[in-house]
Amino acid sequence: xxxxxxxxxxxxxxxxxxxxxxxxxxxxxxxxxxxxxxxxxxxxxxxxxxxxxxxxxxxxxxxxxxxxxxxxxxxxxxxxxxxxxxxxxxxxxxxxxxxxxxxxxxxxxxxxxxxxxxxxxxxxxxxxxxxxxxxxxxxxxxxxxxxxxxxxxxxxxxxxxxxxxxxxxxxxxxxxxxxxxxxxxxxxxxxxxxxxxxxxxxxxxxxxxxxxxxxxxxxxxxxxxxxxxxxxxxxxxxxxxxxxxxxxxxxxxxxxxxxxxxxxxxxxxxxxxxxxxxxxxxxxxxxxxxx
Amino acid sequence: xxxxxxxxxxxxxxxxxxxxxxxxxxxxxxxxxxxxxxxxxxxxxxxxxxxxxxxxxxxxxxxxxxxxxxxxxxxxxxxxxxxxxxxxxxxxxxxxxxxxxxxxxxxxxxxxxxxxxxxxxxxxxxxxxxxxxxxxxxxxxxxxxxxxxxxxxxxxxxxxxxxxxxxxxxxxxxxxxxxxxxxxxxxxxxxxxxxxxxxxxxxxxxxxxxxxxxxxxxxxxxxxxxxxxxxxxxxxxxxxxxxxxxxxxxxxxxxxxxxxxxxxxxxxxxxxxxxxxxxxxxxxxxxxxxxxxxxxxxxxxxxxxxxxxxxxxxxxxxxxxxxxxxxxxxxxxxxxxxxxxxx
Numbered sequence: 001x002x003x004x005x006x007x008x009x010x011x012x013x014x015x016x017x018x019x020x021x022x023x024x025x026x027x028x029x030x031x032x033x034x035x036x037x038x039x040x041x042x043x044x045x046x047x048x049x050x051x052x053x054x055x056x057x058x059x060x061x062x063x064x065x066x067x068x069x070x071x072x073x074x075x076x077x078x079x080x081x082x083x084x085x086x087x088x089x090x091x092x093x094x095x096x097x098x099x100x101x102x103x104x105x106x107x108x109x110x111x112x113x114x115x116x117x118x119x120x121x122x123x124x125x126x127x128x129x130x131x132x133x134x135x136x137x138x139x140x141x142x143x144x145x146x147x148x149x150x151x152x153x154x155x156x157x158x159x160x161x162x163x164x165x166x167x168x169x170x171x172x173x174x175x176x177x178x179x180x181x182x183x184x185x186x187x188x189x190x191x192x193x194x195x196x197x198x199x200x201x202x203x204x205x206x207x208x209x210x211x212x213x214x215x216x217x218x219x220x221x222x223x224x225x226x227x228x229x230x231x232x233x234x235x236x237x238x239x240x241x242x243x244x245x246x247x248x249x250x251x252x253x254x255x256x257x258x259x260x261x262x263x264x265x266x267x268x269x270x271x272x273x274x275x276x277x278x279x280x281x282x283x284x285x286x287x288x289x290x291x
Numbered sequence: 292x293x294x295x296x297x298x299x300x301x302x303x304x305x306x307x308x309x310x311x312x313x314x315x316x317x318x319x320x321x322x323x324x325x326x327x328x329x330x331x332x333x334x335x336x337x338x339x340x341x342x343x344x345x346x347x348x349x350x351x352x353x354x355x356x357x358x359x360x361x362x363x364x365x366x367x368x369x370x371x372x373x374x375x376x377x378x379x380x381x382x383x384x385x386x387x388x389x390x391x392x393x394x395x396x397x398x399x400x401x402x403x404x405x406x407x408x409x410x411x412x413x414x415x416x417x418x419x420x421x422x423x424x425x426x427x428x429x430x431x432x433x434x435x436x437x438x439x440x441x442x443x444x445x446x447x448x449x450x451x452x453x454x455x456x457x458x459x460x461x462x463x464x465x466x467x468x469x470x471x472x473x474x475x476x477x478x479x480x481x482x483x484x485x486x487x488x489x490x491x492x493x494x495x496x497x498x499x500x501x502x503x504x505x506x507x508x509x510x511x512x513x514x515x516x517x518x519x520x521x522x523x524x525x526x527x528x529x530x531x532x533x534x535x536x537x538x539x540x541x542x543x544x545x546x547x548x549x550x551x552x553x554x555x556x557x558x559x560x561x562x563x564x565x566x567x568x569x570x571x572x573x574x575x576x577x578x579x580x581x582x583x584x585x586x587x588x589x590x591x592x593x594x595x596x597x598x599x600x601x602x603x604x605x606x607x608x609x610x611x612x613x614x615x616x617x618x619x620x621x622x623x624x625x626x627x628x629x630x631x632x633x634x
Contacts, residue, residue: 028416033416034415034416034417034419034420036365036416036419036420082598085598086597086598089597089598089601091415091416092357092361092363092415093597093598093601094416095363095415095416095419096363096550096554096593096594096597097594097597097598099365099419099547099550100550100551100554100590100591100593100594100597101590101594103544103547103551103586103590104586104587104590104591104594107583107584107586107587107590108587110582110583111582111583111584111587220423220543221427223420224420224423224424224427227417227420227424228424231413231417231421259435261431261434261435262431262435264427264431265428265431265432265435268424268427268428268431269428271424272409272424272425272428275409275412275413275421276409276412279412279413
C-alpha cells in the first residue's frame with residue numbers, strides 16, 4: 001500500500017509539472033523558442049500573487065483571476081518586442097536572450113524580496129485532505145492543481161484542433177512563411193501563442209506558491225522538471241507532456257521513498273534514460289528534435 | 292575565374308595586419324608582467340586577478356564551444372564542479388592539490404566523452420537544457436558522497452604547509468598559467484586544420500558536411516576540450532577558495548558569467564572573452580557594495596549585445612578598425628590593393 005501511495009503522490013505532482021510544462025511545449029511548438037526564463041516567470045507570478053494581489057484588494061487565493069490575464073498581456077508584449085527581435089536573428093540568439101533574462105529576473109527578485117522563502121497563503125485549505133485509507137492522503141490543493149492541469153491541457157488541445165485561431169496557430173507553427181503568404185500575420189499569431197503560454201505559466205507559478213515555499217532561485221529547477229516532462233512526453237504532444245510530467249513525478253516520489261536525497265536525481269535519470277533509449281519521447285514525431 | 296587564376300601570383304596572403312613579431316613581443320611582455328605580478332602588485336590586486344583568470348578560462352572555453360562549434364551549453368558549471376571535486380578527491384588521497392590539477396583536467400575530459408553520446412542526440416535549445424540536467428545530476432551525485440563532504444563541503448587538504456602569502460602567490464600563479472595555457476591552446480586550435488573545420492561548420496554546416504568535414508567528431512572533440520578547460524578552472528577555483536562546496540562549485544552563476552562575458556566581449560573572437568572579463572571585473576569591483584546588481588546590469592548588457600551587436604564589443608571594434616591582436620583567419624590582398632579577410 002505504501003507503493004500505491006508513492007505512485008499516487010507522484011501522479012499528483014506530475015499534474016503540476018505538466019501544467020508548468022505546457023507553456024514551454026507550446027512556445028517551442030509554435031515559435032521554436034525554448035524560453036529559458038520560463039521557470040523564473042512562474043516565480044514572478046507567485047511573487048505577484050503574494051505582493052501585488054493584496055494591493056489590488058484581491059485575496060491571494062483568488063489572485064490568479066488578476067495575474068493570469070495580466071501575464072497573458074505581458075506575454076504578448078514580450079513576444080512582439082524582445083522575443084520577436086531575437087527570433088528574427090537566429091535560434092542561438094533566442095537562447096542567449098532568454099537565458100540572460102532568466103538570470104536578470106532571478107537576481108532582481110533576490111534584490112527586491114531577499115532570499116527568504118515565501119508562500120501564497122490560501123488559508124485553512126492548505127491543511128485539508130481526503131483520506132483514502134490509513135496510508136493514502138490526497139491533499140485538496142494537489143488534487144485541484146492536477147484537475148486544473150488536465151483541464152488546461154484539454155482546453156488547449158481542443159482550442160488548437162477545433163477552432164479557427166487554433167488552426168491558424170498550427171498553420172504558423174508548421175510553416176510561418178507559407179502561412180504569411182496565405183494572409184496570416186504570423187507575428188501576431190506568435191504573440192497569441194506567447195500570451196497563452198504566459199497565462200499557463202502564471203497559473204503554474206501561483207499553484208506552485210500554494211503548495212510549496214518558493215524563493216527567487218526556484219525558477220531554474222522548475223524549468224528543468226518542465227523541460228524533462230516535455231522531452232519524455234515527446235515534443236509537440238500536449239498529452240505526451242502530461243504523461244511526461246506524471247513520469248517525472250512518479251520517478252521522483254519513488255526516488256524519494258528509497259532515499260530523500262535521490263528525489264530529483266531519479267527524475268533526471270529517467271530523463272537521461274529516455275534520451276538514451278527513445279530520444280523523440282513517448283509520443284513525439286520522429287524529426288522533431290532537429291530544430 | 293580566369294582572371295583570378297592569372298593573377299594568382301600577385302595575391303598576397305597573410306594572417307596579420309602588422310608584423311607577427313609585434314604580437315610575439317607583446318605576448319612576451321604581458322607574460323612577463325603577469326608572471327611577476329605577485330611581487331609587483333598589492334595582495335588585494337593579486338586575489339582579484341586570480342578570480343579574473345578563473346573566469347577567463349571558463350569564458351574562453353565557452354567561446355570555443357558556442358562561438359566556434361555552435362553548441363550553446365548552460366551546463367559547463369557541471370565541469371567546473373567536477374574539476375573542483377576531482378581536485379578535492381586527489382588531495383584527500385594525499386596528492387598535492389597543485390599536482391592534482393592535470394589529473395582533475397583528465398578526469399573531466401574522460402567523464403565528458405560518454406556524456407556527449409547522450410547530449411548529441413539533442414540540438415539547439417534542447418541540447419542547452421540537457422547540459423544543465425547533466426550538471427544538476429552530477430551535483431546531486433557528488434552531494435551523496437560522504438567522503439567528499441556531502442552537502443556541506445570540505446576543506447581542501449594538503450595546503451596547510453604553505454604560509455598564507457605563499458599560498459596566495461602559488462594560487463595566483465596556478466590560475467595565471469592555466470589561463471595562459473587555455474588561451475594559447477585555443478589560439479593554436481583555431482589556427483590549425485581543426486580551426487578551419489570549425490569555421491566552415493559555423494558558417495554553413497550542410498556545406499561543411501558535404502565537403503567531407505567530420506562534423507560530429509569535431510564537435511565531440513571540442514566538447515571534451517571545453518569540459519577539460521572548465522575542469523581546470525574548477526580545479527584552480529578549489530585551490531583558491533580553498534573550500535569545496537557543492538552549491539558554489541556547481542553554481543549556475545558560473546554558466547551565466549561565462550556566457551555574459553563572452554557575449555559582451557565578442558562571441559567567436561579570441562580577444563572577446565578577454566575584453567568581456569575586463570569589463571565584468573571593472574563593473575563587479577565598482578558595484579561590490581550593491582549585492583547582485585552587477586550581475587543584473589551585466590546580464591541586461593549581454594541581452595542587449597546579443598540583440599543589437601551579436602559580434603560583441605570586440606567585433607564592433609574590429610569592424611571599425613580592422614585591428615586583430617590574435618589573428619586566426621587569413622587576409623588576401625590583390626596587387627591593386629583590394630583586401631578580403633576571413634575570420
